[in-house]
Amino acid sequence: MDVRFLVPANIHHNSGGNVYNAKLADAMRAQGVDVEILAVDGSWPDSTAKERRRLGSLVGAWEQKTAIEAATISIVDGLVACGVPDEIEYAAAAGQHVFVLLHMPSISHADGEQRALRAAAGVICTSSWAADAIKDRYGIVSSRVALPGTDAAPVAAGSDPPxxxxxxxxxxxxxxxxxxxxxxxxxxxxxxxxxxxxxxxxxxxxxxxxxxxxxxxxxxxxxxxxxxxxxxxxxxxxxxxxxxxxxxxxxxxxxxxxxxxxxxxxxxxxxxxxxxxxxxxxxxxxxxxxxxxxxxxxxxxxxxxxxxxxxxxxxxxxxxxxxxxxxxxxxxxxxxxxxxxxxxxxxxxxxxxxxxxxx
The missing domain is CATH 3.40.50.2000 (Glycogen Phosphorylase B;)
Structure with missing residues (x-):
């Protein structure tokens, strides 16, 4: 199985979403999955027509899936996905396997998010809270919750004063x-x-x-x-x-x-x-x-x-x-x-x- 993981290029600080994406990709590679991470340009969830077309090309929105491509899966970060509902719908119609990884449900792009989530082959939520939110908002009940992992760390010594x-x-x-x-x-x-x-x-x-x-x-x-x-x-x-x-x-x-x-x-x-x-x-x-x-x-x-x-x-x-x-x-x-x-x-x-x- 090959996975193309599309993440927003406009989030430069050390966000929880960025950490989750990177850690998940590394852990999937360790289990034998070929994962390619691509940072896609755009002021996500907003973007230009050119940036949306590029995203569409990356998820195969314009071409029917071939037998060779059948093993390739796209995972689109939710911050990107809610800005490209058309492209995800086109990809689904073309038989592509496009999944959405949802960190935080969108407030500003709820309509686009709902369309993208409904068109996706599947939705992965990083918490039960997020899964409950899209169930309440959009009636999506078939998402998969994949809670974040944790890296082992040494015990903190603490300070005096606290x-x-x-x-x-x-x-x-x-x-x-x-x-x-x-x-x-x-x-x-x-x-x-x-x-x-x-x-x-x-x-x-x-x-x-x-x-x-x-x-x-x-x-x-x-x-x-x-x-x-x-x-x-x-x-x-x-x-x-x-x-x-x-x-x-x-x-x-x-x-x-x-x-x-x-x-x-x-x-x-x-x-x-x-x-x-x-x-x-x-x-x-x-x-x-x-x-x-x-x-x-x-x-x-x-x-x-x-x-x-x-x-x-x-x-x-x-x-x-x-x-x-x-x-x-x-x-x-x-x-x-x-x-x-x-x-x-x-x-x-x-x-x-x-x-x-x-x-």
């Missing part, structure tokens, strides 16, 4: 302004924090975050690191005692399982897919007969899309800082979770089985 990390690109959806506002109400307690993520994905929002930190006099306590990788990122994880992911919308939240792989508990926003990631390891990874264990962190109800409710987040962090017993129980649950996290080879087997069955 160190808090929020690993995500500086973007409005990730709501670092809420995090900064919450931390501003905790300056009577000892802690440090790092906001780890690309600061050039939305320079205007990054500037607002910097201004908010400075206006609260927290430059010495809250550090913006920019995007980190390799040992530099590992050093930041090693310092951490608590991880935050309070995105307004999140399909799964790879950073949650990455945190748990380091034995670091996590606070997430209630109502997002990050709740699934947090609860995954506390349920024995869904294995029959496994018993539920303590949650390695908590999900916080944070109403509203703005930053007008920092006190609710601050109250949870304050309790964690002030109660050694709570810190110990969350830490123990995070350490216990490390051995139950899903692996990328299982993700790849899941996807390969689905592709073979549907084809």
């Amino acid at each position: 160190h808090i990390v929020a690993v995500a690109a500086l973007l409005p959806n990730k709501d670092q302004l809420l995090t900064v506002a919450a931390l501003a109400g905790l300056q009577d307690i000892a802690w440090t924090a790092s906001l780890v993520g690309a600061d050039d994905a939305d320079p205007g929002y990054a500037a607002l975050v910097r201004t908010a930190i400075a206006s609260q006099g927290m430059e010495g306590r809250v550090r913006l690191t920019g995007q980190l990788a390799g040992q530099t990122l590992e050093n930041e994880w090693n310092r951490a005692d608590l991880s935050l992911l309070v995105s307004r919308a999140e399909t799964f939240g790879l950073v949650v399982t990455e945190s748990l792989a380091h034995g670091i508990p996590v606070i997430v926003r209630e109502g997002t897919g990050a709740v699934e990631a947090l609860g995954l390891a506390s349920k024995g990874n869904g294995k029959p007969g496994s018993e539920a264990t303590a949650l390695p962190g908590t999900a916080v109800e944070l109403p509203g899309p703005d930053t007008s409710h920092p006190a609710m987040l601050a109250a949870v962090i304050r309790r964690w800082l002030a109660e050694p017993g709570l810190r110990s129980s969350w830490r123990a649950a995070a350490l216990a979770a490390r051995d139950r996290l899903p692996q990328w080879d299982a993700t790849a087997r899941n996807v390969i089985e689905y592709l073979k069955r549907i084809r």
Whole structure:
């Protein structure tokens, strides 16, 4: 089986979608699948007619599939797919096997997304949250959920005073302004924090975050690191005692399982897919007969899309800082979770089985 994996070329920061795509491709290759990744130009989900025509050519929209091509499957990232419903419909009519890998359901291109998902040979969702969303929105009930895997990682040593990390690109959806506002109400307690993520994905929002930190006099306590990788990122994880992911919308939240792989508990926003990631390891990874264990962190109800409710987040962090017993129980649950996290080879087997069955 040969797979052509079409991903957006316009996402340059270290997003969860980019990580998932790369890790999945590597794990499929390790299991004998020939995977070609092609980054397709376009301001996806928006694009020019030329860019859409190129995408159409890549998925074989204009020609009937030949016997030689019969073993080739295309997987199109959902960010691209919702912008090219015509091309995916043409490819389906030509007998091509085009699958859509859906990370986050689209708000701005819902009509195009619905057409693309309905025309596709199959839909792979990276979380149950995403699968439920397209079922509710479009009535699509036959998608396959392929949860992200997790790379093994060393246990974080932690810091004194406690160190808090929020690993995500500086973007409005990730709501670092809420995090900064919450931390501003905790300056009577000892802690440090790092906001780890690309600061050039939305320079205007990054500037607002910097201004908010400075206006609260927290430059010495809250550090913006920019995007980190390799040992530099590992050093930041090693310092951490608590991880935050309070995105307004999140399909799964790879950073949650990455945190748990380091034995670091996590606070997430209630109502997002990050709740699934947090609860995954506390349920024995869904294995029959496994018993539920303590949650390695908590999900916080944070109403509203703005930053007008920092006190609710601050109250949870304050309790964690002030109660050694709570810190110990969350830490123990995070350490216990490390051995139950899903692996990328299982993700790849899941996807390969689905592709073979549907084809």
